[in-house]
Amino acid sequence: MPSYKAPVRDTLFVINELLRLESYGNLPGFESASADIVSAVIEEGGKFAAEVVAPLNASGDAEGCKRNADGSVTTPAGFRQAFDQFREAGWGTISAPEEFGGQGMPHVLGFALKEFLSSANQSFAMYPGLTNGAIEAILAKASDDLQQIYVPKMVSGEWTGTMNLTEPQCGTDLGLIRTRAVPQMDGSYAITGTKIFISAGEHDLAENIIHLVLAKTPDSPDSSKGISLFIVPKLLVNADGKPGTRNAVSCGSIERKMGIHGNATCVMNYDGATGFMVGEENKGLAAMFIMMNAARLGVGIQGLAQAEAAYQNGVAYAAERRQGRALTGPAEPGEKADPLFVHPDVRRMLMDAKAFTEGMRALALWGGLQVELSHKAASDEERQLADDLISLLTPVIKGYGTDKGFDTAVNMQQIWGGHGYIVDNGMEQFVRDARIAMIYEGANGVQAMDLVGRKLGANMGRAVQALFALVDGECAAAKGDAQLAPIAERVEKANGELKAATMWFMQNGMSNPNNAGAGAHPYMHIMGIVALGLMWLRMATVAGEALAGGASDKAFYEAKLMTARYFAECFTPDAGALRRKIEAGSESMMALPIEAFATT
């Protein structure tokens, strides 16, 4: 059975020492996030994840969700009690707005808790996880009335939320959706259609489920410009705010999936269900994108989270399992064999995992700060910069974070050898659960196209120029320090590859957009390397300062410095190879007709 412990020390390092959250105390919401409060939230949240939620991970995977004859869905044993505890402790309220019953604390904290919960049990974490995104969409676009009716109960965890986009014939291409919304006399709409892959679509954890549903009104354009967004509650809400009559929406079946068995992935049938339009008609996609952007960051964190959970168990096995001898001679001659930890190839996988998880945690929490600053920073310039950076990097956090998160889970399973393939040891579940994050909320190829096709060129490339300048500035500053210089030089080189690739797109993507499409995925990975490089350079800087200042926790900061060096040496070289793939263009990639791929 795998174990899990929240990385409290590292998380507090990022929040307090790297991001210096306290320095934003003048901004709304941050004033309540003193170092003491932050510590308490992170520690207690970590404990809840590790002690209450993690023990249900393997059993939830084995048991799965069950659709009953009446269409109700039973979640795995223990989920309901754990969700009750979650609700009672108010874990869902941390960074929700105070006017709706939230605690109004910075998203950075919410993001950290998201990581802990997902590491502990991704299936479980998805129930509240999707609720957060639904809340954001409602707050951004719905009328005050709708907000008052739905948001407080969703914040408290009494009700949960879902997002309903996908239909059998369309996932990425939402212009193809067929679900219909017919206006009713009372201002509501009758929603009819079938949605698939609806995470947490039906379950027994909450008294009501608030579905956000994309549908087409009569005579709307037959494209993505003709989509509207609706709130469709499972139980219609009475005038007193309490759930009443059952709405005409039901779970038709539960999908059998590779992983995340503890989350109910439902086919949802809408048979003239009552829905309420969110925002303007035909502007549903824009509203849904608010939810999706939040969800994409959350999925990036899932990539980190599965990597972290797998990593902890990879470390444990490498420390305990004895097999073979160190290449440099027996490390523990009194034993019949040395621990796996002595073997360079095991260490390679562990250092890869350490460099990725710690770097990605920094990036994700930094991203959470940017989300906040984009709304709350004091000046227009700061708000714009934060918005530019997080818009640019959202597809990177999602795409790079989940690609590498999956790779990390696979490597940690590899450390376990044959025992990693055995179900009862739990390593293979990390791999199966991590796999979905590369697919949902926009497959990673879609993220890459969002980055290259949309984010890169927005505002004449303002965001990517800001990233270049940020990285170059920090590299230049760090190069004066002997310890940081070798790291800075390599990160700067990777940034140079990113610039060159960007330039190549500018010169070759207009004449043939396939050139941009062909290089989008490698480009997303270069940017991931650069973004993590920036984080590692900053972490190394902070660690160097702490050591120079005589910090008591010396080993922690020395490990940060060494891991930064490892990242620079072993992650950044890929940037050059990825650039060369981009510069190969789309010709050989796109030349062959479909017949050339047929088996004969």
Place this chain on the structure above:
Amino acid sequence: MPSYKAPVRDTLFVINELLRLESYGNLPGFESASADIVSAVIEEGGKFAAEVVAPLNASGDAEGCKRNADGSVTTPAGFRQAFDQFREAGWGTISAPEEFGGQGMPHVLGFALKEFLSSANQSFAMYPGLTNGAIEAILAKASDDLQQIYVPKMVSGEWTGTMNLTEPQCGTDLGLIRTRAVPQMDGSYAITGTKIFISAGEHDLAENIIHLVLAKTPDSPDSSKGISLFIVPKLLVNADGKPGTRNAVSCGSIERKMGIHGNATCVMNYDGATGFMVGEENKGLAAMFIMMNAARLGVGIQGLAQAEAAYQNGVAYAAERRQGRALTGPAEPGEKADPLFVHPDVRRMLMDAKAFTEGMRALALWGGLQVELSHKAASDEERQLADDLISLLTPVIKGYGTDKGFDTAVNMQQIWGGHGYIVDNGMEQFVRDARIAMIYEGANGVQAMDLVGRKLGANMGRAVQALFALVDGECAAAKGDAQLAPIAERVEKANGELKAATMWFMQNGMSNPNNAGAGAHPYMHIMGIVALGLMWLRMATVAGEALAGGASDKAFYEAKLMTARYFAECFTPDAGALRRKIEAGSESMMALPIEAFATT
């Protein structure tokens, strides 16, 4: 439900046009492999795999194997009938020696059939697959008597074989095994111990199962130098050659695994079972290595095979599923959306898969030819060259082949989007089944160490020098051809990276063996790129010649040329990045103590 069709055309291209099998007609065994016979074997074998074995893949995964109360094991429905057909058609006899009832045809054919069977159903293919390796070990090391008793029935498929190495406390480090072999009055041994992860350890497909078991005789050295190899039949064989009394070996349980559910992975209990020593006492590891080398090539082919099966279904989905529009404007304006195939990122994954599977098929079959030539070539020099090359490249075919095979399966699942995560669509089974090949028969990190620690330095680096020369020679020759030159230049550059990395090991691996260990895995991948590059250069050369000669199947050869170009453009750049990782050395990788990896 996924579908499978054997890649007959491509396989015949490799055998007839690339390897020119007919040109070896003067060598023993090859004379019977005329082009007609080869075609017939490949076509019929492909049909058998696709029509009889593939339909049992998903059902076998869902049903799994069942251990009954009496310790017997029932394989999934249909396996027994399919194995009966396999036996009756003589598919296991193709490249087995004629004096034991085989057809004595070249291993190249056996390897091709292995691919087809593994693509169709890896779990099923493992039953005869392990038998082949066991036969080789018995033929190489066992007495004539033992050979006469066991081999003919194993060749015919009446009996199957297993390999029993792993124990709970040891997998890679066989010096730690505890299974005991006590000599008996009659010259046999009483074998006692527990073996785990025994593929096909017990089943209902054959009337007898011949276990090859590693065990220690009394007073043998307490290390890998004290291991002997034994034949332990499930049923003891009577004087008339028929199976008789049940031996004291039994299946204690079946492991619950991530994949290959159709193959029974058993815990085997030996309770004083009668065994017969194979070869010399304490020389068991050498004997087992014969079996393992054959098995490692077979596992490399499994990597190819799962990639191929996943690829075929990735292609089918990309052709059928409509979603979005081509970046260059609607490809099929009459439809509401274009097929996925128009999207560059989908094409990237398809071309990656095509370049890998076709290149890997060429390498695997070329490897099969080297196995043969190492025994049968006319001159000492030719035999030595073939032996050097296949010894060097066996860990590469296993390690690179299965790493990339898994990646390919993951990418093909990715093309299916959310539908790829759904069990019933079968894409996720390819991923789960492909995963084991990176682990068993020596985890890929062990393969990398075998390559760098053992194969590279053997005979003063003779083998790797031969590879360098081979690649350089072919690149130099191809650079005169305008069409081939860009391919040759990139393959030559990758070969240059391999040479530089090799040199770096020579200069830095002696002083600190961890430097060799740290770079072993990236080195294995560079060599995989170079080996596939060599194959692609040759295939491009052959294709160019065929086109110049006015071949009728023009599209096939044009696709080969284009895919060779894609390989050169998009696979070879990684060699440079991998070299830079190697040259980073082991310092930052090995610096941190285990405490630095603990979660706090």
